[in-house]
Amino acid sequence: MRHSIATLLILLSWTVPAHCADSEFFDSDGKTLRYFQGGSGETIVLLHGFSGSAEGAYIDSGTFAALVDGGYHVVALDQIGHGASDKPHNPDRYGLQMIEDVRRLLDHLGIEKCHLAGYSMGSKVANTFRSRYPERLHTTILGGYGWPWQSPKITYAEAQERLAERTVLPGNDRDALAAVSMGMNVLTPTEDNLRENSVPSFAIIGDRDNVASREDFNTLKSTMGNLNAITIPGTHAGPEGALYKPRYATEILAFLQQHHRIAEEHQE
Numbered sequence: 001m002r003h004s005i006a007t008l009l010i011l012l013s014w015t016v017p018a019h020c021a022d023s024e025f026f027d028s029d030g031k032t033l034r035y036f037q038g039g040s041g042e043t044i045v046l047l048h049g050f051s052g053s054a055e056g057a058y059i060d061s062g063t064f065a066a067l068v069d070g071g072y073h074v075v076a077l078d079q080i081g082h083g084a085s086d087k088p089h090n091p092d093r094y095g096l097q098m099i100e101d102v103r104r105l106l107d108h109l110g111i112e113k114c115h116l117a118g119y120s121m122g123s124k125v126a127n128t129f130r131s132r133y134p135e136r137l138h139t140t141i142l143g144g145y146g147w148p149w150q151s152p153k154i155t156y157a158e159a160q161e162r163l164a165e166r167t168v169l170p171g172n173d174r175d176a177l178a179a180v181s182m183g184m185n186v187l188t189p190t191e192d193n194l195r196e197n198s199v200p201s202f203a204i205i206g207d208r209d210n211v212a213s214r215e216d217f218n219t220l221k222s223t224m225g226n227l228n229a230i231t232i233p234g235t236h237a238g239p240e241g242a243l244y245k246p247r248y249a250t251e252i253l254a255f256l257q258q259h260h261r262i263a264e265e266h267q268e
Helices: 002-015 054-059 063-069 097-109 121-132 156-164 174-182 191-195 214-223 246-267
Strands: 022-028 031-038 043-047 073-077 114-119 137-143 201-206 227-232
Touching: 022 097, 031 054, 031 063, 031 097, 043 054, 043 063, 043 097, 043 121, 054 063, 054 073, 063 073, 063 246, 073 097, 097 121, 114 121, 121 137, 137 246, 191 214, 201 214, 201 246, 214 227, 227 246
Parallel strands: 043 073, 043 114, 114 137, 137 201, 201 227
Antiparallel strands: 022 031, 031 073
16 A cells, blocks of 8 residues: 555656646736746746636646746736636726736736737737837737737627627636627727837747638738747647647747847847
8 A cells, every 4th residue: 555655646746847836816906816927037927818717828738837947937817807817797897907907917026027928819918018018028929819800899798699609618707708808909009009019029820720810910910010920830729729839838938039149139
């Protein structure tokens, strides 16, 4: 029996990651939001997509661990309405307020500047944050995203009806997600802002992405200044999603290393 227990402990030691992410909470204008953090170095903040979570998007995919191993302090936020964060049903608490949630997270952690990486809806938040607070960013990383990526304006009832027709992950709140979806169209920087972008930026999309259209991705590439954009194998979401491919994190790390080299050259 003792040998069986010892063997089990050894097996468990192999499966537990060497750098577990710590789960913490903070107050953002009266709402409680969860985030994970781990590692040390420059901070990179990760924003997940619609109806997802920090854990499902970044920890389960291995992206969080890869960035920690790459020498970064990694912070992954459960955006409001998602994961273990509060899920208000008022549409006014979403949209541009999600930008302020990111700012408050940085202030809470005492971080003046960070790398900000989003995926899908998270990229809409990240790119709009860049347009409003460029001084808070080293770089912006936009995954599974195109521009302008606008959806038809809908009512709260219509949003609820659409969500009733699709699978929602356990733990999600349909009414909260309906409220989230109503605020998405305001998360779209203007064409002038994109062209005048001063923040080094990187866009990455799966070659079989059927959510962020190829037309919008190509428009983003041709419009946004200071942008490097690539395509990798993968779909938008699910097991074959680009985010779940090891190359996704590898390409992000390569972009960040290139950014550091350029920054060092400018300092010399």
